[in-house]
Amino acid sequence: MNQHFDVIVIGAGISGSATAYSLAKEGHSVAVIDRFAPAAMASGWTLAGVRQSGRDPVELPLARAAVAIWETLHEELEAPLHYTRKGNLRLARNEDEYDQVRRMVAEQSRLGLALTFLPDNQAIRAVAPGVSTEIPGASWCPSDGHADPHATVNAYVTAAGRRGVSFLLGQRVNSICTEGGRVTGVVTEHGRIGAACVVLTAGVLGNELLNPLGLEVPLDVQMVTVIRSVPVAPLIEPVIGVAGGDWAGRQQVDGRLRITSGIHPWHGGMSIDTGTDGPRPVVQPRMESVGEVVAKLEQLLPGASAAPVEALWAGLIDMTPDALPVIATAPGIDGLVVGMGFSGHGFCLGPVTGMLLADLALGRPPRHALDAFSFERFAAGRAGSVEPPTLHG
Ligand SMILES: Cc1cc2nc3c(=O)[nH]c(=O)nc-3n(C[C@H](O)[C@H](O)[C@H](O)COP(=O)(O)OP(=O)(O)OC[C@H]3O[C@@H](n4cnc5c(N)ncnc54)[C@H](O)[C@@H]3O)c2cc1C
Structure with a gap:
């Protein structure tokens, strides 16, 4: 194995690029691998509303924290995001x-x-x-407000790059490697890359990598x-x-x-x-x-x-069945962290998602309660949809 990083992030959408930025800011070595390019999928297709209103009560604290960050995010990332409130x-x-x-x-x-x-x-x-x-x-x-999605993701990518993050773009991750119940890295089209932690933020395609590990986010x-x-x-x-x-x-x-x-x-x-x-x-x-x-x-x-x-x-x-994301460590596999299933409203949350996934990757208590965003809620049948999930910009 030639290359080794503290953390590999799979997916350069807003969730993955914000996670990489948070980790690099704390001095960790990080690689982001994307099959296509930054914002190639949901983070580029999006309407990009930055909204707290109409949120599920358990998600509202995250959206409010995100909106507080959005106010000065352009200064933090040193780039215009065209955020307007x-x-x-x-x-x-x-x-x-x-x-x-x-x-x-x-x-x-x-x-x-x-x-x-x-x-x-x-x-x-x-x-x-x-x-x-x-x-x-x-x-x-x-x-509430809105922002430019490509400008935002690219600002995260550039800021993360300034802090040493490697972006391996146009490379598909074929599998996540584990040994004895621990993550050891990933295999891409170009070979194996080692890491003690993998953060999976691959959007609608994430289950392709979870299923071989016996895991699934119901999507x-x-x-x-x-x-x-x-x-x-x-x-x-x-x-x-x-x-x-x-x-x-x-x-x-x-x-x-x-x-x-x-x-x-x-x-x-x-x-x-x-x-x-x-x-x-x-x-x-x-x-x-x-x-x-x-x-x-x-x-x-x-x-x-x-x-x-x-x-x-x-x-x-x-x-997902309850229109809430999974922001959690994967059950049974040490070092695997998952941010998926944002159900049409993960753009606003991006800055907070990045910090939360970084908390989980570093094994410390997350800065916001994440009980509602676990894998286990699906198995326990707590995630039944009460009303059909909808989109609201
Ligand atoms: C039409 C539309 C409107 C929306 N409107 C809003 C809105 O108004 N407000 C809001 O907050 N949210 C909105 N959303 C939702 C929001 O855009 C998403 O929740 C958010 O962008 C998800 O970001 P992500 O980084 O988790 O996933 P994505 O942006 O989908 O990124 C996943 C990345 O993973 C990569 N990938 C996948 N598989 C692999 C692999 N095997 N190897 C390597 N890379 C891989 C992909 O290439 C992709 O770049 C909307 C979404 C859509 C589609």
């Missing part, structure tokens, strides 16, 4: 949704999150004049359609979601609209695009979903659908 509106389109959003605001206020219920259209249009006059109510969380892989326009005149500052989670959108700081569908069953297709930036996985959206996303855009933000389309794609979502 201009709020999140969840729109209610009818009476049922009105009650649903009002209940959500009451519950989340009880948990200490500063958000309000906007009870009429005038109140909504006071914070977002572009919203349709037909929308009767909304939740409003002013401390229902779903897809979401994303459409991006060319830059247009300022239209909307907050991230917009809807009760029911069947649409979300935002206007990037560069003026581009970025809008998404809800979650749909994945058709199973994924091809590899060998573009100038190197190979990247591509999932094609269904035409019917594209039409639906645009129709909802026009219903919620009248006039916006006239914007010319610049790009469209689909993204895969690693949905």
